[in-house]
Amino acid sequence: MQPAHHTLTVSLPPAVTDTALAAALTTAAELWWPGDRRRPRLWTESVPAPAASDAAARRRAAEARRPLAPGHRLRAVLLRYADEGHRADVVLTADASALDARSLRLVARVLRGDLAPAAVTPLAGPLPLDLRLDGETRRLASAFALAVGRYEGASAVRVAVPVPARDRPPYALGALDGHAVFTADLSPGRTVAELLATEPAAPAEGDDPPLLELMASDGPAVLPTGPGALPVPSHQVERIRQQLLTSPPNTCLSRLNPLSEAESAEQLVLGAGPKDPKALRIDEAFAAQVASRPDAPALTAGPTTLSYAELDRRAEVLADGLCAHGVRPGDLVGLCLPRSTDLVAAMLAVLKADAVHVPLDPEHPADRRERTARDAGVRLTVTDPAALTGHPPRPTAPRRKPGSPAYVIHTSGSTGRPKGVLVPHLNVTALVDAVRDDFGLSPDDTWTCFHSAAFDFSVWEIWGALLTGGRLVVVDHWTTRSPEDFHALLVRERVSVLSQTPSAFTQLAAADRGAQDAVGVRLVVLGGEPLDARPLLDWFDLHPEDRCRLVNMYGITETTVHVTATTVTRRQALAGSRSVGRPLPGWSVRVLDAHGRPVPPGAPGEIVVGGAGVALGYLNRPGLTAERFVPDPLDPAGRRLYRSGDLGRLLPDGTLEHLGRVDDQVKVRGFRIELGEIRHVLLEDPAVSAAAVTVTGGGGGDAAAVRIDAYVVPAPGAGEDPGPVRERAARLLPAHMVPATVTVLPALPLTANGKLDPAGLPPPGARRAPVTAPAPAPAAAAHGTAPGAVLASIWRDVLGVEAVGPDDDFWDLGGNSLYAIRIGTLARERGLPEVPLRQLYLTPTLGALSEALSLET
The missing domain is CATH 3.30.559.10 (Chloramphenicol acetyltransferase-like domain)
Incomplete structure (x- = not known):
């Protein structure tokens, strides 16, 4: 000890x-x-x-x-x-x-x-110890533990406290005194009285000694002194000690603040961006590009390329059609269009009509799209742009200000109802303006639009290109599912600016290592989910930092795509850095405690975002808007802050580290998911009386292995076949939210308090760990194994199942888009014919896929 x-x-x-x-x-x-x-x-x-x-x-x-x-x-x-x-x-x-x-x-x-x-x-020691603590030592140990707990985000902290030997002679020499262990319970709801009532215990034999310790003195114990002796500032421990002395006994520990007013003010300034951007509408900023570069290429989709002037004219025609169909300023217009030039032109047309576009992904289930359109109250939904052509020009009218809404993107909601985030024009133009110079964005750039229009990363891709004079290449659905095809597109189209989630970029980097032609990308923007920087080392080997800049950006739909940015270097990758950088110019980040106060530098708390990117709120959800969008007491313009629900720490140099979520919201392959929404959809099923949803897998940074598992209790009289439950969920939820498994239980396991006990849930099925990366294997013919059997073996390896039959469905076995890519890679390495990703989607059972590929079984 x-x-x-x-x-x-x-x-x-x-x-x-x-x-x-x-x-x-x-x-x-x-x-x-x-x-x-x-x-x-x-x-x-x-x-x-x-x-x-x-x-x-x-x-x-x-x-x-x-x-x-x-x-x-x-x-x-x-x-x-x-x-x-x-x-x-x-x-x-x-x-x-x-x-x-x-x-x-x-x-x-x-x-x-x-x-x-x-x-x-x-004297020979030790002597029996006196475990009684004087009041001063007890308060100091409590304050020390509480201060360290704030910095570490710990709910329990152990401190070694010096205690005297019992009946020690006054001039005895030796190792006679000792240390007791003071274990401070800092759980939510604990009070000052409860903490100060903590009794120390003798050290248990074989137990590791606490890393924190107080030092003995002639009177009560004292803090260690000297450089590096304390993991927290001593004056903050003293501040908490004074509060323990003067606060009422029933005061919650969360209300004790280690920071002075001056330190709190310094923390608020630390995360502030240095710039207040100019307010512009998106269509106004686009019009400036049309005026300066009318004949320059603006948009490519397949063999079709439109110039800025052609895209502008196409959008004007569609805007006239919208007005002819009754769309008025401020109306919401659903856009359910495949990836094409028409999708981008329709977005621009809605803005030109001074309306608000609501993207509805055609790849989502029809029921899901209908619910979203109903929630938004759209005036109409555009599914065929041809219906908007051939109408007379709309009358000229002044457009609303840049602070008016431009689009609504829906995110997962814990009540089962997706939340529509209302984002104004000026947020988007401010985002592009904030990074234009730093990223060197220019008309010489070619961008890709890789992501769904219903995913806010696409907002960055589309307007980042078109508001800086670049060319935007729309990537079709099947190319986004094939890293090899996407890599070929990057080479063919000479793409220079690429935006990817880390999950997708990992697959692309693997394809890049095996490709003959090198991509000429100069800027890669990573976002949408936490980044594990270590796998980027292979990319740096082929694309040195002085030729290709990798930028990791943290952001939220409610704060307009991006909030912070950091350039990822080889050194950061080697260190496994969790930094997401500093706030963009015009944005601000704060890390606050449960009472809205700044936490100490380096301590964990909730990330709260302010400044230019904060959205207008949630569509038709005033209660939720008031809860998450709160007044900013430091903003003279009266703008609001967004409480993100993300955990982070703001370091003394002003950089932010992202630490995860406060609630049960999760990220699955870049998509933000509320488990409560999935549970709500399950409970709407008449055949289900109770439900629970968990997320498992993903160890070692393998995003493909992250899996959603559901547990249901049948309603009285309902059958115990989970198939219909999952099929109904698949009609209402997008593919990334559909549970990989549905397990039927007679009852959900509960704690003594009547809450769900996740530890009591049984395994969802007999699975072994899926392979995390394709492993080279000899060609099937070398071993005389039937190709169909080799394909079955690949499914077992990738999906982590013990057995697979011809009628087993890839998606029902827990498959996802990343696993689909992995199967195609393993098939090539094991000597099978090419497995087109599209074919796996069209023939998802093992037997049908083998037949389509003409494989012998």
Whole structure:
């Protein structure tokens, strides 16, 4: 429990000479430890600086940190300074297993001449400990634990507290005193009285000693001193100690604040962006590009390329059609269109008509799209742009201001109802303006639109290209599912700016390693989910940092795609950095506690975003808007803050680290998911009386292995076949939210408090760990194995199932888009014919896929 050694620095009277001090030490050592050949001697050193100087303080601290030589119980070093005749110090260092802190103070008294050596009696220890704590020590231990708990986000903190030996003689010498373990319970709801009532315990045999410790003194215990002695600032521990002394006993611990008002103000300034962007509408900013570059290529989809002028004219025609169909300023218009030039033109047309577009992904189930359109209250849904052509020009009218809504994107909602996020024009133009110079965005760039229009990453891709004069290449559905095809598109179209989720980029990087032609990408923007930087090392080998810049961006739909940015370097990748960088110009980030106060630098808390990107709120959800979009007391313009629900820490240099979620919201392959929405959909099924949803897998950073599992209790009279339950969920949820498994239980396991006990849920099925990366294997023909059997083996390896039959469905076995890509890669490596990703989607059973590929079974 005790430290390996401890030290005491003793100031000597000016009259004490080196000779007298050495003699006193020798006399005492011969008396206390007769026959010991390793008795301590006095070492003398000169410090070429005044005693009060910083250099002298550093020398004393260095001596205090220096360990003892093995087998020695005590070291004494006399330090004499340049201002001779004034102060001299003796730094005493003792082996904690031989001399405790009280013994070290006795040695100091003897050397100062205040106590005769014969008055001190060595004793063998240890003696029984007195575990009773005085009030001051108890408050200090509580304050120390609470301060450290705030920085570490810990709900329990252990502190080693010095306690005296019981019935110790006043001048006994040895390792007689000891340490007790003070375990502070800092769980939510705990009060000052409960913390101060904590009783220390004797250290358990074999238990690791606490990393935190208080030091013994002549009175109550004290904090350790010296450079690096404390993991938190000592003045913040003292501030909490004072609050423990003065706060009512029933005060919640969460209300105790380690920061002063000045420190809180510094933390708020630390996360502020330096720029307030100019307010523009999206269509106004696009019109400026049309005016300056009318004939430049703007949009490519397949073989079709439109210039800026052609795209503008196409959008004008569609805007006229929208007005002819009754769309008025402020109306919401659903866009359910495949990836094409028409999709982008229709987005622009809605904005030109001064309306608000609501993307409805045609790949989502029809029931899901209908629910979303109903929730938004759209005026009409565009599914065929041809219906909007051939109408007379709309009358000229002034458009609403840049602060008016531009689009609504729906995110997962815990009540089963997706939340529509209402984002104004000026947020998007501010985002592009914030990074234009830093990222070097110019008309020379070619971008890809890889992501669904219903995923806000597409907002960045589309307008990042078109508002900076670049060319946007729309990637079709099947190409997004094939890393090899996508890589070929990047080469063919000479793409220079690429945006990807880390999950998708991992697959693309693997295809890049095996490709003959190199991509010419100069900027890769990663976002949408947490980044594990270590797998990027292979990318850096082929694409050095001076040729291709990798930027990791953290953001939220409610704060307009991106909030912070950091350039990822090889050094950061080697270190596995969790940094998401500093806020963009015009944005701000704060890390606050449960009471809305800044937490100490480096301590975890909720990430709260302010500034230019904060959305208008949730569509038709005033209660939820008021809960998550809160007033910013520091913004003279009256803008609001968004409480993200993400955990993070703001470091002293102003960079942000992302630590996960406060609630049960999760990210699955870049998509933000509320497990409560999935559970709500399951409970709407008349055949289900109770349900639970969990997320498993993903260890080692393998995003493909993340799996949603559902557990249901049948309603009275309902059958126990989970198939219909999952089929109904698949009609209402997008593919990334459909549970991989549905397990039927007679009842859900509950805790003593009647809550779900996740630990009591059985495994969802007999699965072994899926392979995390394709492993080379000999060609099937070399072993004489039927190709159909090889394909079945690949399914077993990738999906982690024990057996697979011809009627087993890839998706029902837990398949997802990343696993589909992995199966195609393994098939090639094991000598099978090409497995087109489209074919796996069209023939998802093993038998049908084998037949389509003409494989012998």
